[in-house]
Amino acid sequence: MDRRRRRRRRRPARPRAGGGDPAEEDRLSTPEQPRRRSGRRPGSPDTRDAVLTAARETFAERGFDGATIRSIATAAGVDPALVHHYFGSKDKLFLAAIHAPADPAELLPEVLAGGPDDLGRNVVRLLLRVWDGPMQPAALALVRSAVANEWTAKLLREFLVTQVLRRVVGTLDLPAPEREARGALVASQLIGLVMGRYVLKVDPIATATPEWLVAHIGPTVQRYLTGDVRPPSVD
């Protein structure tokens, strides 16, 4: 059962807008209960949390592309300018909402600079650098929660597709269906590497050096990026 559904069921029992999901609350109370809104100062942690909760719900429901800062601000009962002020951009808001352990926009340019022929190895190398480093617990928490719960699975998929794969595959000049097919194939190998090394701990994937993994798994990712791949609809 996803979180939103549970929260909605709880709503009628609430005393006066107190208690549940702040986003949900504000959506309902915004027009009728101005007193409550006035109690929330623009800079308070309460406001920030309300925005993040509204963002998680909106991104899970509409996807990254379908969600707008305006719709999230409305859901949280705040001004869109405030959301911009806090988080800067929709990408940054998304990363904060899902507790992303790293910002692919900062890490990927280095990987992409190597050119298309080294893309496969470089992507695997970067993934291992993030996961073998101090971000591992946060990354693992994200994966565990995505597997446990459909709602978080959607958010992790949006993260992978819009923040990672789109940036990687976007460097290749390709029509959209082919880009998506290549991105999804890359995802399948990268997720499996993470699962095998950090979750199920299958030896020797779990214990191998990053270079061994780059040497063996990099060519797979490379083939998915630049080898023979047709989008499914052409079949």
Add this chain to the structure above:
Amino acid sequence: MDRRRRRRRRRPARPRAGGGDPAEEDRLSTPEQPRRRSGRRPGSPDTRDAVLTAARETFAERGFDGATIRSIATAAGVDPALVHHYFGSKDKLFLAAIHAPADPAELLPEVLAGGPDDLGRNVVRLLLRVWDGPMQPAALALVRSAVANEWTAKLLREFLVTQVLRRVVGTLDLPAPEREARGALVASQLIGLVMGRYVLKVDPIATATPEWLVAHIGPTVQRYLTGDVRPPSVD
């Protein structure tokens, strides 16, 4: 916190034979406390459950290879002959203990019959047949539980390694470290395919036909099985 640990903490509350690990307990109590054993009838569901619980604990603790029917029977406080009678073999007992949705020993021979050059595609095809079919909910439950909990992760890893990969890679004539390296690489791609198609639902992996997936992911599995792979220690 794993189940065994929790049970140990509860143990002192048990009527008699108080103390350690149930295995240890029965091993110690067998000669002196026949009354305790006699209360459990050989054919009762109670006995079957006790064997399955002891099996899960023993397989998670010692791995599939380290566990024996005898040690599991002792842990459950029953005769090894009874375990044989109920489950037939250590493999079958293991599959029952982890609620495996299918028996790879029954499914794999067909795959292996195609010979080494078709192994990659045939393995992917079989995986999709199992997962796209009625066994999907049980298989998904196994994966979800493995990601949520270290103890179940060990059991799923043992299943993959001893029941699936060993059978597939075992058909190739290879030294053990290379067999393990190839098996783990295959696992990384297969787990990722399962995650991408059934858990995170990344399009078009989630919606593609089995044949599209076989055509694109089969060659990866084939390369891991028969292509250029050296075990990590040689690096």
